[in-house]
Amino acid sequence: MSPWFFACNRRFGVLRGVGFGSAARTDDGRRPLVAPLPPPTSDKAEMYKGLEAALGTPFSSDPLSPPPNPIVLVISGPSGVGKDAVIKRLLEVREGIHFVVTATSRPQRPGEIDGKDYYFVTKEEFLKMVERSELLEYALVYGDYKGIPKQQIRDYMAKDFDIVLRVDIQGAATLRSILGDSAVFIFLVAESEAALVKRLVARNTETPEMLLVRIATAKEEFKHMRKFDYVVVNAEGKLDNAVKLVESIIDAEKARVWQRKVQI
Numbered sequence: 001m002s003p004w005f006f007a008c009n010r011r012f013g014v015l016r017g018v019g020f021g022s023a024a025r026t027d028d029g030r031r032p033l034v035a036p037l038p039p040p041t042s043d044k045a046e047m048y049k050g051l052e053a054a055l056g057t058p059f060s061s062d063p064l065s066p067p068p069n070p071i072v073l074v075i076s077g078p079s080g081v082g083k084d085a086v087i088k089r090l091l092e093v094r095e096g097i098h099f100v101v102t103a104t105s106r107p108q109r110p111g112e113i114d115g116k117d118y119y120f121v122t123k124e125e126f127l128k129m130v131e132r133s134e135l136l137e138y139a140l141v142y143g144d145y146k147g148i149p150k151q152q153i154r155d156y157m158a159k160d161f162d163i164v165l166r167v168d169i170q171g172a173a174t175l176r177s178i179l180g181d182s183a184v185f186i187f188l189v190a191e192s193e194a195a196l197v198k199r200l201v202a203r204n205t206e207t208p209e210m211l212l213v214r215i216a217t218a219k220e221e222f223k224h225m226r227k228f229d230y231v232v233v234n235a236e237g238k239l240d241n242a243v244k245l246v247e248s249i250i251d252a253e254k255a256r257v258w259q260r261k262v263q264i
């Protein structure tokens with residue numbers, strides 16, 4: 001007999017020397033049969049019960065894979081690429097996701113809701129949060145502090161929610177140095193530079209000078225793509241495709257044999 005045959009026998013745990021109606025051992029000796037194997041029958045329930053009886057223990061209905069860990073998804077990309085739009089849609093189409101509300105020392109603007117858009121705190125309160133190590137990452141942006149509260153992440157991870165963080169490219173670099181490979185980093189891009197500029201212009205929220213700064217910054221930021229785990233193209237009019245791809249990434253991460261595990 002060929003070595004291949006022996007290898008297969010071993011791999012698939014073939015029963016050796018077993019005649020129907022005789023008690024025997026499996027080839028690795030783990031489970032001696034306690035009763036004769038059932039004779040061939042077309043009654044599937046009978047066969048199932050017979051196999052259980054032969055092994056002497058019921059087959060377990062416990063899941064064969066451990067439950068997946070909650071994941072932390074960091075979504076980043078140049079200004080105007082559609083980070084907010086993608087996250088907003090993702091929250092509409094998928095349950096079990098918590099988008100972390102950022103704390104900021106910036107004054108509340110009309111229409112903004114405390115606790116939904118941001119947690120509005122004074123500069124003093126913000127600095128106290130820094131002192132008490134309550135923030136995962138923080139930055140001073142145009143004179144205002146912005147930071148990610150740790151407790152919010154802990155609370156929602158304890159409830160098995162996946163966590164979505166939205167940060168700029170610098171924030172993503174800082175988070176990578178803190179979280180390493182325990183979090184999943186997605187770089188969102190437009191299909192081309194031209195498309196990104198058109199989108200920024202169409203949004204109509206910046207002066208021409210501010211637009212120039214954002215475009216120049218975006219050119220620099222593209223160079224950081226390689227530090228991310230995934231790149232997702234958010235093409236013009238194809239927001240749902242981008243969101244589907246983000247969902248696929250989440251699903252694939254949940255199916256990993258070696259699960260990432262975030263400690264915050």
Ligand SMILES: Nc1ncnc2c1ncn2[C@@H]1O[C@H](COP(=O)(O)OP(=O)(O)OP(=O)(O)O)[C@@H](O)[C@H]1O
Pocket residue numbers: 077078079080081082083084085086199200202203234235236237238239
């Ligand atoms: N796939 C898409 N097709 C067309 N327009 C889009 C698409 N995705 C986003 N937009 C639009 O592009 C503009 C920029 O999107 P958004 O504000 O979500 O970007 P952002 O990355 O969050 O920007 P910033 O970092 O400057 O806040 C918005 O007007 C948004 O509605």
